[in-house]
Amino acid sequence: xxxxxxxxxxxxxxxxxxxxxxxxxxxxxxxxxxxxxxxxxxxxxxxxxxxxxxxxxxxxxxxxxxxxxxxxxxxxxxxxxxxxxxxxxxxxxxxxxxxxxxxxxxxxxxxxxxxxxxxxxxxxxxxxxxxxxxxxxxxxxxxxxxxxxxxxxxxxxxxxxxxxxxxxxxxxxxxxxxxxxxxxxxxxxxxxxxxxxxxxxxxxxxxxxxxxxxxxxxxxxxxxxxxxxxxxxxxxxxxxxxxxxxxxxxxxxxxxxxxxxxxxxxxxxxxxxxxxxxxxxxxxxxxxxxxxxxxxxxxxxxxxxxxxxxxxxxxxxxxxxxxxxxxxxxxxxxxxxxxxxxxxxxxxxxxxxxxxxxxxxxxxxxxxxxxxxxxxxxxxxxxxxxxxxxxxxxxxxxxxxxxxxxxxxxxxxxxxxxxxxxxxxxxxxxxxxxxxxxxxxxxxxxxxxxxxxxxxxxxxxxxxxxxxxxxxxxxxxxxxxxxxxxxxxxxxxxxxxxxxxxxxxxxxxxxxxxxxxxxxx
Amino acid sequence: xxxxxxxxxxxxxxxxxxxxxxxxxxxxxxxxxxxxxxxxxxxxxxxxxxxxxxxxxxxxxxxxxxxxxxxxxxxxxxxxxxxxxxxxxxxxxxxxxxxxxxxxxxxxxxxxxxxxxxxxxxxxxxxxxxxxxxxxxxxxxxxxxxxxxxxxxxxxxxxxxxxxxxxxxxxxxxxxxxxxxxxxxxxxxxxxxxxxxxxxxxxxxxxxxxxxxxxxxxxxxxxxxxxxxxxxxxxxxxxxxxxxxxxxxxxxxxxxxxxxxxxxxxxxxxxxxxxxxxxxxxxxxxxxxxxxxxxxxx
Numbered sequence: 001x002x003x004x005x006x007x008x009x010x011x012x013x014x015x016x017x018x019x020x021x022x023x024x025x026x027x028x029x030x031x032x033x034x035x036x037x038x039x040x041x042x043x044x045x046x047x048x049x050x051x052x053x054x055x056x057x058x059x060x061x062x063x064x065x066x067x068x069x070x071x072x073x074x075x076x077x078x079x080x081x082x083x084x085x086x087x088x089x090x091x092x093x094x095x096x097x098x099x100x101x102x103x104x105x106x107x108x109x110x111x112x113x114x115x116x117x118x119x120x121x122x123x124x125x126x127x128x129x130x131x132x133x134x135x136x137x138x139x140x141x142x143x144x145x146x147x148x149x150x151x152x153x154x155x156x157x158x159x160x161x162x163x164x165x166x167x168x169x170x171x172x173x174x175x176x177x178x179x180x181x182x183x184x185x186x187x188x189x190x191x192x193x194x195x196x197x198x199x200x201x202x203x204x205x206x207x208x209x210x211x212x213x214x215x216x217x218x219x220x221x222x223x224x225x226x227x228x229x230x231x232x233x234x235x236x237x238x239x240x241x242x243x244x245x246x247x248x249x250x251x252x253x254x255x256x257x258x259x260x261x262x263x264x265x266x267x268x269x270x271x272x273x274x275x276x277x278x279x280x281x282x283x284x285x286x287x288x289x290x291x292x293x294x295x296x297x298x299x300x301x302x303x304x305x306x307x308x309x310x311x312x313x314x315x316x317x318x319x320x321x322x323x324x325x326x327x328x329x330x331x332x333x334x335x336x337x338x339x340x341x342x343x344x345x346x347x348x349x350x351x352x353x354x355x356x357x358x359x360x361x362x363x364x365x366x367x368x369x370x371x372x373x374x375x376x377x378x379x380x381x382x383x384x385x386x387x388x389x390x391x392x393x394x395x396x397x398x399x400x401x402x403x404x405x406x407x408x409x410x411x412x413x414x415x416x417x418x419x420x421x422x423x424x425x426x427x428x429x430x431x432x433x434x435x436x437x438x439x440x441x442x443x444x445x446x447x448x449x450x451x452x453x454x455x456x457x458x459x460x461x462x463x464x465x466x467x468x469x470x471x472x473x474x475x476x477x478x479x480x481x482x483x484x485x486x487x488x489x490x491x492x493x494x495x496x497x498x499x500x501x502x503x504x505x506x507x508x509x510x511x512x513x514x515x516x517x518x519x520x521x
Numbered sequence: 522x523x524x525x526x527x528x529x530x531x532x533x534x535x536x537x538x539x540x541x542x543x544x545x546x547x548x549x550x551x552x553x554x555x556x557x558x559x560x561x562x563x564x565x566x567x568x569x570x571x572x573x574x575x576x577x578x579x580x581x582x583x584x585x586x587x588x589x590x591x592x593x594x595x596x597x598x599x600x601x602x603x604x605x606x607x608x609x610x611x612x613x614x615x616x617x618x619x620x621x622x623x624x625x626x627x628x629x630x631x632x633x634x635x636x637x638x639x640x641x642x643x644x645x646x647x648x649x650x651x652x653x654x655x656x657x658x659x660x661x662x663x664x665x666x667x668x669x670x671x672x673x674x675x676x677x678x679x680x681x682x683x684x685x686x687x688x689x690x691x692x693x694x695x696x697x698x699x700x701x702x703x704x705x706x707x708x709x710x711x712x713x714x715x716x717x718x719x720x721x722x723x724x725x726x727x728x729x730x731x732x733x734x735x736x737x738x739x740x741x742x743x744x745x746x747x748x749x750x751x752x753x754x755x756x757x758x759x760x761x762x763x764x765x766x767x768x769x770x771x772x773x774x775x776x777x778x779x780x781x782x783x784x785x786x787x788x789x790x791x792x793x794x795x796x797x798x799x800x801x802x803x804x805x806x807x808x809x810x811x812x813x814x815x816x817x818x819x
Contacts, residue, residue, distance in 0.1 A: 088605055093599070
């Protein structure tokens, strides 16, 4: 312990500038985080809060970037203070014990990164109205996730000899990630499916930096450690290339069993308007949107359109398959139309746009049951939503949203439903009331199952927006105080996939010339 | 007993063979000078001894410990100073010594003070602001203050002015009685004054290793003067090196000099000669002869 403290004290003396900057940035982060709850989180409302809001957002964004950078810098400096790379360092011929050296460096990071962050998180929780003692496990979980992120930095610092070398290594990592992202875009279905590969990747992501750090401190075999990192990158690439995505998706979203009713029925609708079939010269892809009539959704059911795969077979034998693509929108019992969109290469479109093709559309569906409904009237000022946190109507005064701040994680599943016609908002001049029964919903869900979300701040904000689905798009809407809403916590029941067969289908009829993104109506 | 012992030590850096079967023994209490031209493998050998990197094959022992296991506490008995070692330049001299002190159970505060005085080291000056000579003094002070059993110095005097070099050597010699010292150098003049043993390395191998006094004793420059033109022998004894002749004189270097035996050998090879002189050689002259001949003198 004596040696650990000796090294630790030396590092504190040497790196106090870096420590001060990092803690100052953390203090600034806390200040801006607190401000963001007080002022709301949307930039679009800046004009309501005055010009300082823009400045504040800018500085806040800057601090969000600089804070992790300062941590990375502190870690690189402190680890490279006793560099593990090379054969000229004075310390390698001194009575350093590698376990104690590693312990000293770990202690430094814990004391000057993790501990200040933990204290800040406790302060932010208390400031946000949550009792920190109720969130000890979550706070430690957050620290563990931050430590995992820092271990990646530490591993890179351990195999590089200087800050510049570290920067170059980081650049290589960034380029690798960009390359993997681009490659993933090229591999059908890879961006949609999650698989066993994800578990392997996570395990490797945790294990590799730890092994590299241990290897470097115990043996200082830099070449082997770098090879290990390269091997890890190669394994990730291999997983990306070799995963049988369609099989994985088929396993995750099994076919509907015989005799079972589909959770939703689709019937092809004629195109909204007749496109002229021309494609602007500068566009490389053509977007196709196929409108469907929707029926058969049970009252308490929510059908999430998780993904879509389209296969086209032209009369001349040409076959094309889009691979699985994520969709990420949901259908409720009141919905009677849905547009399913995808893109095809312009060259392919030009070739088959007027041919009667056979199109098979597979939809990956997640069926949830809307349960535990409670009626609620939006009160004035701040109010408590059970299992969510502290909420308030915020945003545009004539059409506010509900903004909630939660401790450590956003609600795993919360659906806010309201009858637009019952909005208590006064509306603006010329606005009319929506027809009774026109429903707006906002469903927030996420699948992260840990006790805390990843992030620096323990306060998570969720905004339940006012999606105006009224037939009159200018109808009065919004969660003004006095508006009755229904809160519920949908629960996932099952996943399934269904297939829609379209014969003699003319792709050219469904060319989407608008710039709208995939949407449901 | 050998404080340092290596057996067939080989070190390859990709295709370059830095050590090619090094067999080295440094006896306890010796001031052993490991000499040889640049690139002979001296630094590589010392770095393997210090476990800064491992050998490709062969083995080495330092203070009875396998060099691959030298780490942590083993270094409480070893003082290592190298010309190209990176020091924590941001530290002041005093802070460096204060920092290192807790690492060594045998650290001697009074010796530390003595070394500071002897080397005239400014405690409050940063290492980065010191001259090369002063940096080397600080490094040596920090390597001597704990009474190491073994002191390893890798080219410690390179680039230093004679005054600083003498101060360092003086400081070193005052501690020589309690430690074994291995010092590598390519400057023979500087080690001649204090080494007790010498080993000559070339092309990754130890060409010879022996006590300095014995080495100097067995090398002589021999000058044979003839009455007429000299008759060079077709085959000279293998311990005669760099034989050359001019007018009525033949010169060579004898590497196994014994007055009577060498004299008899000269007479046996050349027959009657007018005169034979045996001149002592400096270490530098001996090694130059060795390097030029490129053969084993042992």
